Amino acid sequence: MFKLNLKIALRSLWKYKGYTLINVLGLSIGMASCILIFVFIRYQLSFDEGYKNEDRIFRVVTNWKYNAFDDYSSGVPAPFPAAARAEFAGLEKVGAIVKRGAIVHVNDEAGKEVFKNKEAVYYAEPDFFDIIGVKWLYGKTGIALKEPNTVALSVSKAIQFFGSAEKAIGRSIASGNNKSLRVTGIFKDMPQNSSFPLQVVISYENYRNKNQVNWDAVNSSSSCYVLLKTGLKVTDLEKALAAFNQRHYRENHVSGNQVNAFQPLKEIHFSELYDNFAGNTIGKREIYGLGIIGLFLLLTACINFINLSTAQSVNRSKEVGVRKVIGGERSQLMLQFLMETFALSFIALIVACALTELALPFMTNLLKGDVNLSLFSHPAIFVFMALLVLLVSFFAGFYPALIISGFNPVLAIKNKVSLGNNGLSLRKVLVVVQFAITIILIIGTLVIMRQMEYMRKKPLGFDTNAVAMVNVPGDSLARTKLSIFKERALKLPGVLSLSYCQTSPLSEDVNSTDFTFNNIKNHDFEVRTSRADADFFKVFNLKLIAGKLFKESDTANGCIVNETFLKKMHISNPDQALGKVLDASGNLLTVVGVVKDYNDKSLKEQISGIAIFQGKQEYYSAALKMDPRQLSSGMKEMQKLWNETFPNGVYEMSFVDEEINSYYDGERIMGTLFKSFAGIIIFISFIGLFGLISFVAAQRTREVAIRKILGATTYQLVNMLNNSFLQMVFVANLIAWPLAYLFVSKWLAGFAYRVDITVWPFVLAMCISMVITFVTVSLRSYKAATSNAVNALKYE
Numbered sequence: 001m002f003k004l005n006l007k008i009a010l011r012s013l014w015k016y017k018g019y020t021l022i023n024v025l026g027l028s029i030g031m032a033s034c035i036l037i038f039v040f041i042r043y044q045l046s047f048d049e050g051y052k053n054e055d056r057i058f059r060v061v062t063n064w065k066y067n068a069f070d071d072y073s074s075g076v077p078a079p080f081p082a083a084a085r086a087e088f089a090g091l092e093k094v095g096a097i098v099k100r101g102a103i104v105h106v107n108d109e110a111g112k113e114v115f116k117n118k119e120a121v122y123y124a125e126p127d128f129f130d131i132i133g134v135k136w137l138y139g140k141t142g143i144a145l146k147e148p149n150t151v152a153l154s155v156s157k158a159i160q161f162f163g164s165a166e167k168a169i170g171r172s173i174a175s176g177n178n179k180s181l182r183v184t185g186i187f188k189d190m191p192q193n194s195s196f197p198l199q200v201v202i203s204y205e206n207y208r209n210k211n212q213v214n215w216d217a218v219n220s221s222s223s224c225y226v227l228l229k230t231g232l233k234v235t236d237l238e239k240a241l242a243a244f245n246q247r248h249y250r251e252n253h254v255s256g257n258q259v260n261a262f263q264p265l266k267e268i269h270f271s272e273l274y275d276n277f278a279g280n281t282i283g284k285r286e287i288y289g290l291g292i293i294g295l296f297l298l299l300t301a302c303i304n305f306i307n308l309s310t311a312q313s314v315n316r317s318k319e320v321g322v323r324k325v326i327g328g329e330r331s332q333l334m335l336q337f338l339m340e341t342f343a344l345s346f347i348a349l350i351v352a353c354a355l356t357e358l359a360l361p362f363m364t365n366l367l368k369g370d371v372n373l374s375l376f377s378h379p380a381i382f383v384f385m386a387l388l389v390l391l392v393s394f395f396a397g398f399y400p401a402l403i404i405s406g407f408n409p410v411l412a413i414k415n416k417v418s419l420g421n422n423g424l425s426l427r428k429v430l431v432v433v434q435f436a437i438t439i440i441l442i443i444g445t446l447v448i449m450r451q452m453e454y455m456r457k458k459p460l461g462f463d464t465n466a467v468a469m470v471n472v473p474g475d476s477l478a479r480t481k482l483s484i485f486k487e488r489a490l491k492l493p494g495v496l497s498l499s500y501c502q503t504s505p506l507s508e509d510v511n512s513t514d515f516t517f518n519n520i521k522n523h524d525f526e527v528r529t530s531r532a533d534a535d536f537f538k539v540f541n542l543k544l545i546a547g548k549l550f551k552e553s554d555t556a557n558g559c560i561v562n563e564t565f566l567k568k569m570h571i572s573n574p575d576q577a578l579g580k581v582l583d584a585s586g587n588l589l590t591v592v593g594v595v596k597d598y599n600d601k602s603l604k605e606q607i608s609g610i611a612i613f614q615g616k617q618e619y620y621s622a623a624l625k626m627d628p629r630q631l632s633s634g635m636k637e638m639q640k641l642w643n644e645t646f647p648n649g650v651y652e653m654s655f656v657d658e659e660i661n662s663y664y665d666g667e668r669i670m671g672t673l674f675k676s677f678a679g680i681i682i683f684i685s686f687i688g689l690f691g692l693i694s695f696v697a698a699q700r701t702r703e704v705a706i707r708k709i710l711g712a713t714t715y716q717l718v719n720m721l722n723n724s725f726l727q728m729v730f731v732a733n734l735i736a737w738p739l740a741y742l743f744v745s746k747w748l749a750g751f752a753y754r755v756d757i758t759v760w761p762f763v764l765a766m767c768i769s770m771v772i773t774f775v776t777v778s779l780r781s782y783k784a785a786t787s788n789a790v791n792a793l794k795y796e
Contacts, residue, residue: 022304022687022688022690023304023305023344023348024344024347024348024351025687026300026301026304026305026684026687026688027301027302027304027305027344027345027348027352027392028347028348028349028351028352028355029301029352029355029680029683029684030297030298030300030301030302030352030680030684031298031301031348031349031352031388031392032351032352032353032355032356032359033294033297033677033680034294034297034298034388035352035353035356035375035381035384035385035388036356036359036360036363037290037291037293037294037297037677038294038381038384039356039360039363039375039381040290040363041287041290041291042378042380042381042384043193044269044270044282044287045287046193046378047193047194047195047268047269048193048194048195048265048266048268048269049193049266050191051132051133051265052133053131053133053227054265054266055264056092056227056228056229056230056232057131057132057225057226057227057264057265058225058226058228058234058262058263058264058265059074059223059224059225059262059263059265059268059274060076060080060084060223060224060225060226060260060261060262060263061073061074061075061076061260061261061262061263061274062075062076062077062218062258062259062260062261063258063259063260063261064256064257064258064526065256065257066256066257066523066524066525066526067523067524067525068524068525068568069525071256071512071526072273072274073218073219073220073274074220074223074271074274074275074276075218075219075220075221075222075223076096076218076222076223076224076260077212077214077215077216077217077218078209078210078211078212078213078214078217078222079212079213079214079215080096080215080224080260081094081095081096081125081224083244083248084224084226084244087240087244087247088226088237088240088241088244089240090228090229090232090236090237090240091226091227091228091229091237092227092228092229092230093127093130093131093226093227094125094127094224094225094226094227095124095125095126095127095128095129095130095131095224095225095226095227096124096125096128096204096210096222096223096224097122097123097124097125097128097204097223097224097225098122098123098124098204098207098209098221098222098223099120099121099122099221099223099277100120100121100122100123100176100221101118101119101120101121102118102119102121102175102176102178103116103117103118103119103175103176103648103649103650104116104117104118104119104121104173104174104175104200105173105174105175106161106162106173106174107172114161115160115161116650117650118650118652119175119199119200120197120199120200120277121175121176121200121201121202122198122200122201122202122277123201123202123203123204123206123207123210124145124198124201124202124203124204125145125204126143126144126145126146126204128225129144129145129187130227131225131226131227132196132225134187134188134190134198135187135188136185136186136187136188137155137165137186137187137188138165138166138169138185138186139152139169139184139185139186139187140185143184143185144184144185145184145185145201145202145203145204146203147184147203147205148203148205148206149178149180149181149182149203149205149206150181150182150183150184150185150202150203151173151175151181151182151183151184151200151201151202151203152183152184152185152186152187152201153168153183153185153186153187153199153200153201154186154187154188154189154190154198154199154200155186155187155188155189156189156199157199157200158183158186161173165186168183168186169183169184169186170182170183171183173200175200175202177475178202178206181202181206194278195268195269195276195277195278195280196277196278197277197278209222215248215249215252215254215258216254216255216258216514218258220274220275221277223277226262234262234264237262241260241261241262244260245258245259245260255514255523256514256526269281269282270282270283270284270287282666283666286666286670289670290673293441293673293674293677296437296441296677296681297677297680297681297684298388298392299433299434299437300434300437300438300681300684300685300688301392301684302392302395303430303431303433303434303688304434304684304685304687304688305341305344306427306430307427307430307431307688307692338393338394338398341392341393342389342393345389345392345393346389348392349385349388349389353375353385356375357375360375366669366672366673427692428724428728431689431692431725431728431732432728432731432732432735433732434685434688434732435685435728435729435732435733435736435769435773436732436733436735436736436739437681437736438678438681438682438685438732438769439732439733439736439737439740439765439766439769440736440739440740440743441674441677441678441681441682442678442682442764442765442768442769443736443737443740443743443744443761443762443765444674444678444740444743444744444747445671445674445675445678446761446764446765447744447747447748447755447757447761448667448670448671448674448675448747449671449675450755450761451667451748451751451754451755452664452667452668452671454753454754454755455603455664455667455753456661458599458603458753460505460506460598460599460660461505461542461543461596461597461598461599462505462506462540462541462542462598463539463540463541463625464540464656464657464660465628465657466625466626466627466628466631466655467504467539467540467623467624467625467626467655467656467657468623468624468626468635468638468653468654468655468656469503469504469621469622469623469624469653469654469655469656469659470621470622470624470638470642470651470652470653471620471621471622471649471650471651471652471653472500472619472620472621472622473646473648473649474620475648478646478649479616479617481645481646482500482616482619484645485622485641485642485645485646486498486500486622488641488645489622489624489638489641492634492637492638492641493627493630493633493634493637494626494627494629494630494631494633494634494635494637495624495625495626495627495634495638496625496626496627497535497538497539497624497625498535498539498622498623498624498625499532499533499534499535499536499538499539499540499622499623500532500533500535500616500619500621500622500623501530501531501532501533501536501619501620501621501622501623502530502531502532502615502618502619502620502621503530503620503621504540504621504623504656504659505540505542505598505599505600506598506599506600506601506602506656506659506660506663507600507601507659508601508602508663510528510601510608511528511529511530512526512527512528512529512608513526513527513529513584513585514526514584514585515527515582515583515584515585515611516582516583517569517580517581517582517583518580518581519581522569524568525568525609526609527561527565527582527584527608527609527610527611528600528608528609528610528611529584529585529587529610529611529612529613530610530611530612530613531612531613531614531615531618531619532612532613532614532619533552533614533619534549534550534551534552534614536612536623537549537560537595538625539623539624539625540598540623540625542595542596542598543595543596544560544593544594544595544596545563545574545594545595545596546574546575546577546578546593546594547560547574547575547578547591547592547593547594548592548593549592549593550592550593550613550614552614557587557588557589557590557613557614558589558590558591558592558593558613558614559582559589559590559591559592559611559612559613560591560592560593560594560595560611560612560613561577561582561591561593561594561595561609561610561611561612562594562595562596562597562598562607562609562610563594563595563596563597564597564606564607564608564609564610565609565610565611566594568609569609574594577591577594578591578592578593578594579591582611584611587613589611589613595610595612599753602660602663602664603751603752603753603754604750604751604752605752606752623656624638635653638653639651639653682772686772686773686776689725689773689776689777690776690777690779690780693721693725693776693777693780693781704717704721707720714782714786717781718778718781718782721777721780721781722774722777722778722781725773725777726770726773726774726777729769729770729773730766730770732769733762733765733766733769733770736765737762740762740765741757741762744757744761745757
């Protein structure tokens with residue numbers, strides 16, 4: 001029976017090749033998009049899975065609650081790990097890990113340098129490896145990094161440094177101030193979908209701040225992970241954690257109501273409040289948004305199938321009538337038509353797999369090559385594809401099968417079957433739903449594009465054109481060369497000015513602290529501190545609105561604050577702030593000037609209250625203002641000078657505008673995906689619309705011919721066939737507008753600086769949908785209206 005139904009199904013699909021092609025095209029594109037979205041979502045959801053005891057692993061985070069804002073950090077104070085180990089009875093293991101950047105030097109056995117590069121290095125306690133269950137190739141947890149001056153390498157790093165993992169054991173590397181680190185362990189490479197991209201891990205005994213006792217100094221790169229004892233839940237530690245926070249923070253009057261909290265391992269990758277070592281996070285909202293788009297795509301393709309199948313069912317009325325007369329039951333007919341849908345869906349799946357393979361490199365490129373997506377990377381993808389075929393076969397095929405199998409056999413044989421108002425009404429509803437989805441995505445895409453354009457063009461309050469950031473070595477010897485380096489650099493062709501600073505004006509690398517202003521302790525917000533020399537304002541063209549710039553020769557430690565700092569301190573006249581003393585983490589600073597506000601963070605966040613002051617020992621970068629006409633040659637000369645001045649360092653350079661653009665990678669990716677999938681849905685919708693109008697025109701051939709003979713013009717006939725479709729698209733717009741407004745309002749709420757929602761994206765979406773509908777329908781309507789009426793009546 002199965003074989004017979006399959007044979008009939010394939011014959012039927014071949015007989016109606018045009019409609020089969022439209023259905024296969026729509027379903028395959030919709031399926032391919034769904035598979036592509038599923039592969040991406042599956043990859044994101046797979047982060048940090050597969051660890052032994054993963055349900056008992058937690059990261060410790062730090063939170064603050066000021067009067068005016070809340071703050072969050074993935075780090076912990078330096079004394080936390082030892083205190084937690086001693087005071088929490090419910091913790092089986094506690095492991096601290098710190099991420100730093102350092103220049104790694106590797107020499108061969110003859111002492112010749114074979115490798116020098118800046119690498120991400122970690123300082124970790126042995127218990128950390130036990131907690132996450134690192135797999136050792138050589139060495140073991142508890143021994144490899146127990147002693148100081150030891151290091152563990154990943155297999156790939158061991159091969160890069162020494163040629164093989166075996167040769168690495170016992171050899172030494174140098175990292176920053178750690179001149180001789182003996183390799184005592186080799187661990188297997190961490191998976192790509194891990195929040196721990198460990199490659200060079202140094203004994204925690206070498207971490208210089210390990211014995212720090214300051215509980216209100218927190219760096220997001222200094223993390224701590226804990227493993228709960230078997231049988232315990234994190235809720236069982238709530239009382240102990242509250243007592244811990246009370247003892248170490250409140251009783252010691254640490255500002256900002258500072259507390260620690262436990263974050264489950266599986267939430268690290270999706271956290272919007274805390275970063276991670278991989279620097280790779282995605283919000284659950286983005287995951288849900290892509291999932292909804294996938295459902296929309298599939299729904300659009302299924303609606304196409306239902307509309308075309310029910311419209312086309314009249315052509316198969318004789319077949320149904322004959323089969324019923326000779327004893328065919330309705331259930332058998334439904335099974336046959338569902339088999340046709342299954343066969344078509346399976347063919348569409350094969351085409352979809354080919355389309356997905358073609359699209360995966362573009363998805364990988366969109367993500368800047370950070371992931372390696374594959375159609376065959378996980379068994380769950382095959383399960384998804386199987387379920388996809390079954391669900392599409394059922395939802396797209398059930399209603400048409402129900403309609404076709406229910407024809408009256410007598411009327412069916414006489415070819416007098418009509419769908420009636422119910423079938424027509426349902427098709428109209430489905431078309432409206434389909435176009436409402438399309439219009440929502442068009443509006444969403446238009447608003448996202450406007451917001452991205454706004455972020456690219458919004459004045460940030462400082463100059464980013466042809467400004468480069470070059471790293472500055474932090475060792476004491478390099479510090480003595482900064483003056484001569486600056487003097488020589490300013491003589492290079494193309495270099496207009498140079499400033500030593502911590503970061504560029506807009507940076508996510510934030511140093512903030514509580515403070516006292518004019519001898520009054522502030523409890524409303526933290527001030528962001530930034531160290532830079534006086535040329536910082538010249539390089540970035542920052543505007544001073546009161547006071548003066550500090551000078552390098554000043555004996556007093558002067559600082560410059562921004563307008564937002566004054567607003568938050570309720571100071572209306574900038575001159576009133578001059579001469580006041582700001583005490584920020586022990587830095588006694590006299591306010592000598594006020595700078596006009598500039599955006600110091602991404603446009604998702606408000607401008608911070610900022611204090612800029614000198615700090616010669618904490619300049620990490622040299623900001624270079626270049627002549628755009630000599631940019632390429634000037635930067636080459638700069639690199640040559642840098643390598644001559646700091647021969648033991650590694651030159652790094654980036655342009656400020658490129659760094660700023662990188663802060664919006666998530667929005668860039670979502671915008672590109674929205675544009676792509678909105679275009680796909682538009683394409684699917686309108687090929688379905690073309691198929692539907694083709695059938696409607698064929699069904700009304702006799703009516704069109706009679707009207708033409710009675711004097712109807714081509715325009716009137718085209719208008720007659722177009723009207724119902726244009727009305728449906730108009731209704732779809734009315735339904736889509738409020739839903740689209742809710743969507744874009746919620747998305748824009750994530751930006752402190754955003755475009756206003758105007759009526760124009762909605763009007764433009766209506767115009768796009770109406771014009772494309774008019775063109776699509778008119779092409780087929782015009783052909784029907786200009787056909788020979790005599791031939792049509794003869795045929796009828």
